[in-house]
Amino acid sequence: MTLIKTVGLRKSYHTDAGPLEVLKGIDIEVEEGEMVAVVGASGVGKSTFLHILGTLDSPTDGTVLYGGEDVFSLDDRALASFRNQRIGFVFQFHHLLPEFTALENVAMPALIYGIDRAEIRDRASGVLAALGLADRMDHRPGELSGGEQQRVAVARALIMEPMVVLADEPTGNLDTRTGDELFDLLKEINSTRGTTFVIVTHNDSLAARCSRVVKMVDGRIDLLYNL
DSSP states (O other): OEEEEEEEEEEEEEETTEEEEEEEEEEEEEETTOEEEEEOOTTSSHHHHHHHHTTSSOOSEEEEEETTEEGGGSOHHHHHHHHHHHEEEEESSOOOOTTSOHHHHHHHHHHHHTOOHHHHHHHHHHHHHHTTOTTOTTOOGGGSOHHHHHHHHHHHHHTTOOSEEEEESTTTTSOHHHHHHHHHHHHHHHHHHOOEEEEEOSOHHHHTTSSEEEEEETTEEEEEEEO
């Protein structure tokens, strides 16, 4: 079943030199349960594409459909609620709040949504334990290794049981071994939970482990192939 579909997706920014077109007509479908890698040189529009998929940015033109629904037809409040409930994010830099514990950081999306606090604690502790952090829940980010911090970020992305997790260079700030371990974790989540992933990466060896690779060149999809 098609989970995400983009049609004629374009994005331009205004600059002193005139309009800068970053995305030049992206048509793509992502199926439920897929793990899609998006690869390409720096500056071709990968992160912009991911941000629009995640509704963190809006397209200049074109459509983004989730389950057939045009998400950018929603008003701001409905779109924010959709993003909170249905989309998980993992970035190169974990963006954890330094003054809060791992458990509190993971709980944040559920707190924003207004879930019962007892349920939030159960959810947050459960997902942290599943990611091997049962004994690190009360530690703040500064007391965790880089790999542990990124696993906390993954747990935060999963707490609302989203339909898709969008990851922008999730291993880019980690050493090779830790990055491989994190990617193993993402693969396991994809396999056991059926969570759909769209992952921007410069790491060709990690991309090759995904179910499909999408190559972007100059704001366009240049190649799609299954592995």
